[in-house]
Amino acid sequence: MHDRTIRRIAFLQEYSNRPGTLKDYIPEVASKGYTAVAFESRIGQEEFFAELAGEVNRFGLEVMTFTGFMKYQEAYLKDHPDQRMILNTDEDVTDQDKLTINWGCPFNPTFRQQYMDFLRTIGQAPNLTEVWINDEAFMGFYADRLGCYCPSCRAAWADEFGGEIPRPPFADPEAKRQFTLWRIRRWNEVHAEMKVALNEHHRVRAVHLCNALCCISLNPWVGAVDPASMVESIDGLMTDPYYTFHQTDFHPPEVYLSEICRILRGLCGEGKTAGLCAQGFSHATFTHPMDERDGWWAGVVPAALGLDEVTAYTYLLQQISPMQETYEKSFDLDKYFSRTAPSDFVGIVNSVETQCFDVDADRGADSWLWSRMLTLGEVARHNALPYGYLPSSRLTEKELRRFAVVVLPNVSCLSAAARDALRNYVQSGGVLVACGETATRDETGKPLDDPFGEDIFGIKSLSPLDGSAQFAPVGDHPAFAELPWPDEITAEYWDGVFRPAMGLDHIVRVDPGDDAEILATFTEDSSAAGHPAVITRSLGEGQAIFLAGIPTRTYYRPEFRKAVLNFAGRALARLILDAAEEKLPIRTKGFPPDVPMNRIRPIDPRLMPTAEVMPCIGEDLYLATVTSYFKEPMEFQIEARLPEGKKCVKIRELISDQPIEDFRISGNRVEIDVRFSWNDCIKVFAFFLE
Numbered sequence: 001m002h003d004r005t006i007r008r009i010a011f012l013q014e015y016s017n018r019p020g021t022l023k024d025y026i027p028e029v030a031s032k033g034y035t036a037v038a039f040e041s042r043i044g045q046e047e048f049f050a051e052l053a054g055e056v057n058r059f060g061l062e063v064m065t066f067t068g069f070m071k072y073q074e075a076y077l078k079d080h081p082d083q084r085m086i087l088n089t090d091e092d093v094t095d096q097d098k099l100t101i102n103w104g105c106p107f108n109p110t111f112r113q114q115y116m117d118f119l120r121t122i123g124q125a126p127n128l129t130e131v132w133i134n135d136e137a138f139m140g141f142y143a144d145r146l147g148c149y150c151p152s153c154r155a156a157w158a159d160e161f162g163g164e165i166p167r168p169p170f171a172d173p174e175a176k177r178q179f180t181l182w183r184i185r186r187w188n189e190v191h192a193e194m195k196v197a198l199n200e201h202h203r204v205r206a207v208h209l210c211n212a213l214c215c216i217s218l219n220p221w222v223g224a225v226d227p228a229s230m231v232e233s234i235d236g237l238m239t240d241p242y243y244t245f246h247q248t249d250f251h252p253p254e255v256y257l258s259e260i261c262r263i264l265r266g267l268c269g270e271g272k273t274a275g276l277c278a279q280g281f282s283h284a285t286f287t288h289p290m291d292e293r294d295g296w297w298a299g300v301v302p303a304a305l306g307l308d309e310v311t312a313y314t315y316l317l318q319q320i321s322p323m324q325e326t327y328e329k330s331f332d333l334d335k336y337f338s339r340t341a342p343s344d345f346v347g348i349v350n351s352v353e354t355q356c357f358d359v360d361a362d363r364g365a366d367s368w369l370w371s372r373m374l375t376l377g378e379v380a381r382h383n384a385l386p387y388g389y390l391p392s393s394r395l396t397e398k399e400l401r402r403f404a405v406v407v408l409p410n411v412s413c414l415s416a417a418a419r420d421a422l423r424n425y426v427q428s429g430g431v432l433v434a435c436g437e438t439a440t441r442d443e444t445g446k447p448l449d450d451p452f453g454e455d456i457f458g459i460k461s462l463s464p465l466d467g468s469a470q471f472a473p474v475g476d477h478p479a480f481a482e483l484p485w486p487d488e489i490t491a492e493y494w495d496g497v498f499r500p501a502m503g504l505d506h507i508v509r510v511d512p513g514d515d516a517e518i519l520a521t522f523t524e525d526s527s528a529a530g531h532p533a534v535i536t537r538s539l540g541e542g543q544a545i546f547l548a549g550i551p552t553r554t555y556y557r558p559e560f561r562k563a564v565l566n567f568a569g570r571a572l573a574r575l576i577l578d579a580a581e582e583k584l585p586i587r588t589k590g591f592p593p594d595v596p597m598n599r600i601r602p603i604d605p606r607l608m609p610t611a612e613v614m615p616c617i618g619e620d621l622y623l624a625t626v627t628s629y630f631k632e633p634m635e636f637q638i639e640a641r642l643p644e645g646k647k648c649v650k651i652r653e654l655i656s657d658q659p660i661e662d663f664r665i666s667g668n669r670v671e672i673d674v675r676f677s678w679n680d681c682i683k684v685f686a687f688f689l690e
Contacts, residue, residue, distance in 0.1 A: 004341065006303050006334045009064060009311035010034040011277070019048065023055050029315065033331040036062035036129070038311060042072070043114060046121045053125035064130040065122060066209065069115045069194075070103040070137035077104060083111040085139075086150040088167050103137065105150045106190050116197040123198045130273070131204060132238060133194050136211040139183060139224035143362040144168050146222065157182070173357075176221070177444050180356050183224035192233035205235040207273055212239045212246060215263050216256075217370065218363045221356040227267045228352065228391035236273025237264055240313060243279060244286040249365065252610050252629040253287065254297060259377060261305035265342070266350060266389035269399075273309060276302045280312030281321060293681040295323035296655070297627060299330025300682060303337040304614040304625040306388075333654055336686055340616035340623050345584055346387035346576065347403035348376050353392055353413035357445025371506070372409040375550055376435065382553070383573035384588035384613040392418065400425040404583035405576050410436035410506060410550060415443040419452050426456060427540030431579045433572070435547045436506045437464045457546040458516030458537045463509045468556060469526030469549070470503040471533030471568075477519050479574035483567045486603050498603045500565040501557065504533060504549025519575075522548070536575070543579045547572060554605045563605045586615035586624055586640050589671075593634035611676065613638070620646075622687040628676045638685060639671045646689045654684040 010029035012022045022039065029037060037056045041049040053063040070085065077084055085105040104111045122128065140146040149165060157165045161178070170176035195206035211218075214225040215237075227237055243256040250256040261276060268274040278298035282289045302310045318324035350373055359368035373389065380387035390399060392411065395418035400406055406425060411434070414422075419439060426432045439452040440462065453459040473480035483502075485491070491499045502520075509528040512518060512535055520534040528548065535546040551568035581587065592609040601607070610630035616623040624638050642648060648670045651660040664671045670687060 003338050004306075005308065006338055007036055007062070007275075007309035008034045008331055008334070009036040009038050009275075009309055011038045011066070011311045011314040013040050013066070013314045013316065015316070019045075022052065025315065026055055026059060026061075030059040030061055032328055034061065036064055036309075038064040038066055038132070041065040041067055041122055043076075043118045046118065049122055050125050053127055057127040061127075062129040063125060063127050064132065065128070066132045066135065067118075069134040070106055071135055073104050074102055077102060080111070082151075083108045084150065085147045087141075087145050087147050088149050089145055091149050100145065101141075101147070105148045105153065106134070106137070107148065107156065107186060108150065108152045112190065112193075116193065119194055119197040120200050123204050124201050126202070128204055130207055130235075131198055132207050132209040133191065133198075133234075135209045136240075138211055138214050138218065139187060140218075140222040143219075143222055143360070156186075173445065177357065180221040180224075184220065184226045184229065187224045188226075188230045188233055191230060195234045205273055207236040207238050207275060208234060209277070210237050210239045212241050212260060213363070215239055215260060215267065216241075216374075217367060219355050219360060219367060220352050221360065222362045226352050228269075228350070228393045231268055231272050236268055236275060236308075238273075238275035238277055238309075239264060240277040241279070242286075244282050244288055244290070245279070248287075249370070251608060254627075254629040255381070255612070257297060258301050258305060258612055258614070258627075259374065261302050261307055262377070262387065263350070263389050265306045266391055269391075269394060274307045275309040275311070276307050278302070278310065278312045280314055280323070280327075281317035290321045290323040292322050292326045294321075295326030295328075296330060296682045297629075298323065299327045300333060300625060300684065301614070301627065303330075303334060304342070304616060304623070304684075306342040333684060336621065336623060336654060336684075337616065339621050340618035342388065343386040343584075343586060343615040343617050344388060344402045344404075345580075346380050346385050346405045346407060347390040347400070348373060348380070348387055348407045348409060349392055349395065349411050350389045351392040351411045351413060353415075353443045353445070354411050357443075358412045358441055359410065368410070372436070372550055375552055376407050376409040378553055379551055379569035379572055381612060382592060382609045383570060384591040385573060385576060386584075386586070386613075386615050395421050397421045397424055400430060403430070404580040405431040405433060408432070408434040408438050410438070412437045412439070413441045413443055413445055414439045414448075414452070416450075418443075419450060423452075423455060426542035426544055429541040431543050431545065431576065432456060433545045433547070433576065435551065436504075436549050437462065437508050438546075440464075453510075454513060456537075456539060456544045457535055458513040458544075459510045459535070459546065460513050461511045465507050465509055465527055467507055467527065468503055468505045469507050469522045469528055469533075470501050470555070471520045471522045472502070473520045473534075474518055479519070479571045479578065482574060483570055485567075490602060493603065497557075497560045497562055498564050498605065500567055500603055501555040502568045502571065503552075503555035503566055504547060504568060505552050507549035510535070510546070510548055534571070534575075545572075545575055545579070553608060565603060565605050565607065584641070585617050586622055586638060588613050588636060588638055590636035593636040595632040595634050597632070620689045622689065624685045624687075626674060626676075626683050626685070628681055631678050631681075633677055635673060635675045637671055638674055639669055640687045642668045642670065642689060644668070648687050649690050650688045652686045652688070654686055655682055660685065
């Protein structure tokens with residue numbers, strides 16, 4: 001395993017129009033272990049940026065720069081309103097000052113050319129290594145507010161296809177497909193052009209500072225941003241998950257940080273830069289102020305989840321927060337993380353095609369990302385299964401082999417090449433899990449006549465119902481026998497209203513073949529009653545698991561109009577471990593851990609694990625990072641399974657820099673106890689091997 005480089009970037013931005021003062025901070029950040037300095041640079045400031053870059057060069061650091069393109073051009077666009085991006089809702093607006101959005105159109109020849117010239121100029125700085133291009137921009141906001149319909153874009157469509165650009169709502173699916181693919185292609189092409197301009201003088205990484213919405217919420221057909229295909233022609237992606245502000249649907253909110261890291265690593269893949277601009281400040285309008293814990297999380301979590309570079313917005317803002325000291329202390333752990341890579345155990349497929357051409361909710365809780373993909377991520381996280389997100393564009397045999405388990409979370413759209421790769425993956429020993437509607441359409445959303453479901457899962461037919469239903473096990477499979485059902489007295493609390501359930505959302509009705517093993521069926525209160533809810537099947541050297549829906553954290557019981565705890569995810573986690581646990585180098589036992597709230601209110605539907613376990617594997621070092629976001633006392637065990645011929649010579653907790661003396665060895669397994677108090681927010685356990 002090759003060592004990886006983790007770049008620590010001091011982002012210097014000045015907010016009172018005295019940019020010359022930034023020079024004073026360069027010696028300071030150079031002495032703290034930062035490896036690069038980033039500045040904001042704007043058109044018209046090229047000479048000043050070159051001066052700053054020269055100053056950084058005196059200290060042997062990389063220099064990077066943050067740039068806007070479509071955004072931050074308000075003054076220019078005031079004088080050049082014809083270069084603005086125009087949404088479909090603004091086509092007939094004659095007063096340019098009344099346009100909905102005040103961004104430039106990236107395809108307008110004049111507007112684009114000035115940015116390309118700017119990139120060529122700043123690219124002459126000899127120690128410039130990376131530019132963050134086109135900060136947070138995209139091409140649509142909601143399904144009925146899309147860009148761009150400016151004269152130059154309308155002319156480009158007419159030249160290529162004839163006629164007018166299609167407008168929402170789209171009655172013709174083919175028109176929407178053509179429109180979607182055209183917008184994504186143009187978006188990728190203009191950013192590829194930015195990279196060419198930037199690299200005219202020497203090699204400079206072009207990294208798109210992607211709006212977090214485009215990674216985790218906004219449907220690609222709306223935003224016109226498909227990051228996985230975009231990154232093929234540039235050098236990487238960076239984004240900024242501000243968990244006390246941007247997103248309120250993550251629970252606990254700090255999980256936004258780790259989920260974005262996993263998504264970015266998956267989108268970028270091997271050979272591309274995955275960077276994080278962590279939250280380094282908080283306003284009074286945010287949910288809570290930053291403190292020492294945030295410094296540890298912002299500094300350690302990206303490294304533990306495989307990101308290449310970490311910065312924060314910004315160095316000066318962090319200075320007025322108590323998080324900066326712990327954030328900078330985290331740099332000491334890079335020498336350990338750089339010798340490892342995240343444990344690739346479960347790969348959850350991120351399907352851009354399903355989002356664009358089937359489950360096309362534009363953003364939010366109903367989007368495919370939230371209601372399918374992130375829900376399956378939550379199942380893995382809450383059961384301490386190491387996981388990442390695998391873009392559908394990279395469903396190749398090579399990529400699939402990285403994972404012991406691959407999950408298709410209602411991936412209805414799959415190309416022929418992806419279907420073949422998944423077939424071979426299972427045949428050669430992989431574990432394939434599918435939830436809900438799977439492989440019913442091709443990569444453009446057209447209905448598919450392919451025996452994929454029958455070949456892999458033994459399903460003869462599949463009919464989407466898109467409701468919710470409870471299910472019950474058939475027989476006594478351990479995946480169901482070990483669930484933590486409350487005793488009868490507790491279950492009847494509040495007249496049984498909060499009794500936990502096992503249920504699935506977005507269900508499908510399936511007819512199984514003769515060789516499919518049915519583990520659970522839907523109960524009588526659903527339109528799928530009696531049909532399989534959980535199926536397993538051995539195939540070649542591998543195993544297939546099918547759930548006829550999505551296992552959500554809570555299940556809504558309509559008879560009470562209440563959400564209750566849902567144990568379907570725990571059952572799925574147990575099935576995954578039964579199929580592939582021997583491929584898991586670091587295993588967590590006794591997780592989810594017992595916590596005080598669980599003992600006091602055992603069937604409260606708001607209960608969830610507020611700790612994460614993030615394992616990393618190296619040739620001579622195993623790391624287990626554990627974060628605790630909610631100050632809950634807890635205890636569980638971590639077991640390392642060592643490769644043949646390796647032994648563990650010592651274990652150390654790196655945050656406290658203390659040895660772990662009490663560990664248990666049994667054959668090739670080493671086990672430790674993990675204990676968190678009210679005051680612990682993170683621990684990193686290092687297993688040193690030889």
